[in-house]
């Protein structure tokens with residue numbers, strides 16, 4: 224007799240599969256959770272003291288359950304064979320080549336994982352689409368699974384998109400606003416849905432576990448990310464008007480956000496959104512709209528991404544313009560490289576665009592981020608398409624171990640990530656000012672600094688969404 228009342232497998236040990244499945248193990252001691260990945264190094268890291276991703280609270284949860292009811296393995300087949308429920312949490316990046324390149328989601332990883340399930344399963348499974356996918360992907364997964372099912376084995380498919388935000392993943396997972404579970408509206412679909420509802424309601428109030436049809440659930444994930452990104456692009460578009468008119472974007476955001484119909488969240492102007500999801504998911508929606516012959520809808524959503532690109536370049540041009548139209552041989556300190564605070568994830572980070580542009584302008588860029596390694600920074604800046612190569616990076620980039628080291632002797636500081644340690648109560652900006660070339664400039668791309676106080680010290684301050 225097994226000591227577990229349910230066995231779960233999660234295919235994909237990434238930013239979503241790792242934390243989301245670890246939280247299930249933590250909250251459900253009678254459930255055996257095995258997280259599998261083809262990437263041996265990643266699995267080794269999950270099995271070590273140095274987990275492959277940084278997320279506040281994650282270590283405690285993993286260390287509490289690992290080896291008891293939480294396991295990390297590269298044995299994908301065995302985990303599939305043993306599981307009752309299988310989460311598919313693999314990457315779904317934007318295609319880089321081929322038809323729909325630059326917009327369509329690359330579903331190759333989803334298909335490979337689905338085929339593997341179909342090939343090795345020896346008992347019936349509930350297969351759960353956890354990755355973010357174009358609407359109706361579950362139909363393709365179902366077709367692959369059904370083509371391989373026998374009269375003794377059935378596969379039911381659910382959509383259970385993940386809404387965690389990196390940096391707050393553990394609190395998002397332990398106390399989510401809602402969990403979506405979509406199923407086919409058939410008796411078998413409802414029965415499968417109930418199995419997953421029964422897992423989540425072990426710790427989440429049942430009114431927050433929302434059930435719906437498969438396609439609504441798939442589309443809701445894209446819709447939610449598109450709406451969040453749209454708010455950022457909207458406030459960033461307003462920030463450009465603020466800079467040109469003397470309006471202050473913080474005041475405008477406050478004024479708008481106190482309207483209860485609008486609300487205050489996600490109205491912070493910045494150098495632009497990053498992360499692996501917003502841009503990818505909007506492009507996914509754009510592609511879907513085009514496939515559905517809805518060009519105006521596609522253009523509408525595309526403008527959110529266009530605005531984001533514009534914001535990154537607008538800020539970069541402002542830096543160069545302010546530094547007397549040349550950054551050649553100037554030392555510029557970039558504070559923060561992650562796409563946001565409390566994560567080591569740099570995917571689509573605005574810092575990549577910014578630093579690559581400054582390097583191409585022959586600036587000497589010093590970079591400090593508390594959670595991003597030198598290796599990662601070098602990898603990001605030499606990725607094809609970024610605009611900088613290894614020789615440029617070796618010549619123009621220095622990765623530093625502290626804020627003070629990065630800023631010493633610099634002509635300018637650029638705040639790229641809103642890490643708490645860059646705020647004025649945690650960093651001695653007077654000490655930094657004394658160590659810099661004069662005039663000393665600060666460009667606040669995250670609205671975290673007190674510009675009047677910095678000006679008192681002697682800095683020249685340029686802030687997103689503010690003309691003074």
Ligand code: NAD
Pocket residue numbers: 234235236237238239240259260261262265299312313314315332335336353354355356385386387388389499500
């Ligand atoms: P990730 O790249 O960090 O992890 C995906 C993992 O899947 C990789 O480790 C890869 O090796 C593994 N993998 C791929 N194919 C496999 C296979 N056939 N068998 C076993 N392992 C395989 O990606 P992520 O950030 O965790 O995102 C996963 C999905 O979740 C994506 O669709 C993403 O859009 C979505 N999502 C991400 C976030 C986020 O904040 N990162 C939030 C919500 C949803």
